[in-house]
Amino acid sequence: MDNQENSRDYDLLIAGAGMAGVLLACRVRNLLPHLKIALLDRLPMVGGRLRHSYAHKDSWSLGFNTITPELLTFLQRSFSSSPEELPEAEFQQGRQTALSILSGQKSSELFLGDLFTSKGVKEIAGSAAVAEWEKVEEALQFNEEDKFTVFAKKLKLPKNSPIHSLLDLMSMILGIPDLWQATVYSIKQRMDYVSSLLVKGDWTQALQALLQQEGRENPIDFIPSCLIVESKHTDSGWKLVTEKGVYSGKVLAVSQSPWEAIKWLDQKPASTFFLSLAQKCQPVSLVTLTYKLADNPALPDVTWIPREGVQALYNYPGDLCLQALIEYEVSLESPSVVKAVRSLKRAFKKFTYEGKALEASEEFIALHPYAWTQAPQAYFKRFIENFDYAKLNSKALLFCGDAYGDSYNPDRNLIRSLLATCAAIGELEVLKDVKPLER
Numbered sequence: 001m002d003n004q005e006n007s008r009d010y011d012l013l014i015a016g017a018g019m020a021g022v023l024l025a026c027r028v029r030n031l032l033p034h035l036k037i038a039l040l041d042r043l044p045m046v047g048g049r050l051r052h053s054y055a056h057k058d059s060w061s062l063g064f065n066t067i068t069p070e071l072l073t074f075l076q077r078s079f080s081s082s083p084e085e086l087p088e089a090e091f092q093q094g095r096q097t098a099l100s101i102l103s104g105q106k107s108s109e110l111f112l113g114d115l116f117t118s119k120g121v122k123e124i125a126g127s128a129a130v131a132e133w134e135k136v137e138e139a140l141q142f143n144e145e146d147k148f149t150v151f152a153k154k155l156k157l158p159k160n161s162p163i164h165s166l167l168d169l170m171s172m173i174l175g176i177p178d179l180w181q182a183t184v185y186s187i188k189q190r191m192d193y194v195s196s197l198l199v200k201g202d203w204t205q206a207l208q209a210l211l212q213q214e215g216r217e218n219p220i221d222f223i224p225s226c227l228i229v230e231s232k233h234t235d236s237g238w239k240l241v242t243e244k245g246v247y248s249g250k251v252l253a254v255s256q257s258p259w260e261a262i263k264w265l266d267q268k269p270a271s272t273f274f275l276s277l278a279q280k281c282q283p284v285s286l287v288t289l290t291y292k293l294a295d296n297p298a299l300p301d302v303t304w305i306p307r308e309g310v311q312a313l314y315n316y317p318g319d320l321c322l323q324a325l326i327e328y329e330v331s332l333e334s335p336s337v338v339k340a341v342r343s344l345k346r347a348f349k350k351f352t353y354e355g356k357a358l359e360a361s362e363e364f365i366a367l368h369p370y371a372w373t374q375a376p377q378a379y380f381k382r383f384i385e386n387f388d389y390a391k392l393n394s395k396a397l398l399f400c401g402d403a404y405g406d407s408y409n410p411d412r413n414l415i416r417s418l419l420a421t422c423a424a425i426g427e428l429e430v431l432k433d434v435k436p437l438e439r
């Protein structure tokens, strides 16, 4: 286990340099500036699942780069300078107000606020679906007793009714694989999130700038391309075995989804309660097919191809990422993945630019566990009722990120879990007594 040559000692090890990891590192740097902090990630850059264009094992053009205004404010406040002094380029934003709908080869624009109204349903699923929509709307009327009511029970229609194809499409939009089994509460929460006017920006650059802020007593050591493969908890703290050697820390903060951390985290210490959730909940698989386009055509940011149940994100110029959501799969060979890839390929053929089919020089297929969107009923109920952010943290092990929380709005989970984790770090005796280390 030990590889003395590459060994490094830190006060705080942060596993994962996505949005949560970077914000945590920067907040702790402000809170306890004397701490020696290492931020480790298997990728060569910060940002994690946020949108980026980089071909790496299982990661290429993943994620949107839209966030809620709430998370934007939080991100801006994380810079200690006033917002006017923020690095301009990183914060040039706009609103994500509309999406493009491609049916046949005809495209139309849909305002996000109209997504879950008759107007949106007509645009996405055609006029025939509008009458059915009224029943759905009625079933989605939400009051407090409905918090744990399964949607199918309220809709009171057989699973094979014509409305099914409309609900399949909505499943894809909302990121919930089986709407019939979802609670009314979770569907409503996701609807509010998806149809809110999200903010666009280059958050990866913003996080990079935040990490490298000058004039700090202690820089944060960002260790890129450093896959964590194993960990061990001892009386003196944690040892992380990585592809770059062994890193030691008094405290470990895990800032990645439970289904990732479960692969390498020593599960003997307390607070791994949250990792057990990873096995009981149902992550969703996202199948992505990314094309490097020959030119840089001006395409819409987000396009829906309802017939195929596919959405396409146009990332950095020339990089079109088509995505389909399926129930959880772990293998690229599984029949549902193969079927999804066929839909993605058909959807790509529907795209045209200036009357011509798009040309691609490269294609890249990937499978990602995507979001922790829907938990099984009985378990979900217990989970929501008992959720306590304080439980995220124990003496030497802490968790934060978008999957740690009771909300179907990932940004909200990220903010709340981050604040709880920072507060816990501030209170940890083991870190309060740390004397400044020589660097």
Ligand SMILES: Cc1cc2nc3c(=O)[nH]c(=O)nc-3n(C[C@H](O)[C@H](O)[C@H](O)COP(=O)(O)OP(=O)(O)OC[C@H]3O[C@@H](n4cnc5c(N)ncnc54)[C@H](O)[C@@H]3O)c2cc1C
Pocket: 015, 016, 017, 018, 019, 020, 021, 040, 041, 042, 043, 047, 048, 049, 050, 062, 063, 064, 065, 066, 067, 068, 226, 227, 228, 229, 255, 256, 257, 260, 261, 264, 286, 368, 370, 400, 401, 402, 403, 410, 411, 414
């Ligand atoms: C397709 C898609 C679309 C999305 N759309 C939106 C959206 O529109 N708006 C929105 O707000 N959110 C969206 N999200 C969610 C958003 O991406 C997340 O909320 C946010 O990025 C989570 O940040 P995080 O830091 O918790 O996790 P991550 O970004 O996943 O960060 C975890 C980091 O840990 C690293 N890691 C994992 N395992 C290891 C290991 N063994 N060793 C070393 N490092 C490791 C990963 O490389 C990663 O960088 C989307 C996500 C996806 C996948």
